[in-house]
Amino acid sequence: MALHFVVDAAADARVDDRVALTGAEAHHAAVVRRVREGERITLGDGRGAWLTAECESVGPKEVVVRVIAREEVPAPTPRLVLVQALAKGDRDELAVQAATELGVDEIVPWQAARSVSRWEGAKKAKGRARWQAIAREAAKQAHRAWIPEVAEVATTRELVGRAAASRLVVLEPTGAERVSGLDVAGSRDVVLIVGPEGGIAPDELAGFSDAGATIAVLGDTVLRTSTAGPAAVAVVSTRLGRW
Known part of the structure; x- marks a missing residue:
């Protein structure tokens, strides 16, 4: 090649x-x-x-x-979006890199309640630029025609607001449905939400659920925040017929 x-x-x-x-x-x-x-x-x-x-x-x-x-090359539709909670070390960056190689179309940094890492002040622009650079290099490595856009860091309330136009899927070990069994057909964006190391707080889960999000589990094992998103991207890509 x-x-x-x-x-x-x-x-x-x-x-x-x-x-x-x-x-x-x-x-x-x-x-x-x-x-x-x-x-x-x-x-x-x-x-x-x-x-x-x-x-x-x-x-x-x-x-x-x-x-x-x-x-x-036309942009993929429906779009596959990864909402990645900010995490300590480089775990969130590893998720950005792998998810980009696997085909995600947009990446949204999430300031979750239990995020140890905080993007405040000048860190917002610096963190976003860092993630965008990682996505660019990963997309180049994967020979992708479209480089995913890294959005501004989002709050939980802003993510809930996406429910009206998108299919929200929250990755949670206690979820009643499996990601591999979800019906993701249609024209709405599929938004995968991944929490930080400490998990998604109960009030955040309740807010997502009240907005109509699907609370889903990947499998019988609990994955790190750095691997859950990319794994879900791979599964949903298969469901969407991309793979």
Whole structure:
């Protein structure tokens, strides 16, 4: 499979156009992945553009390619959204990385009641930017035409507000239904909600349930917050026919 790179210029490039990879992307192509002149690669803008190109010149600061084919990849529908509670260490970041590789379409950081990590003040923008960078690199690794958007950190009340337009599924070990048995067909977004290390607080569960969310369990074992979301994304992707 051809190596894949992400550049904004892919949005407007057409067949026979030249596109330059610069900065970190050029370094990654030339120094890390060691592309060669004449080698074919793929390019995307993270918003559906998909180009096949041939390398014409390769340097550590600039790689110039010629576009030989272009495709527009439609965005998946219904969308698959992961609401990931903020967690200590890098567990939430591991969830972002794996869920992106597995095909999630949007990631929402959640300031849950039991989240040890707190995004306050300048940390909100910094944390969101960090998650977006992780999602970008994971999407590139997975050769995805669409890079999932990382939303602003959400409160429980804001998540409950999504129930009117989306199918909310709260992952909870005490859930009465299994994720693998859910009927997720339809046009509404499927929103998977994952709690922090200490679990989802009872009043939060009650609020989600009152809003019409499905409280569901993945299986007989209890997964970490870093693995529950990606596991659910994989299961629901199968139910949606993506896999």
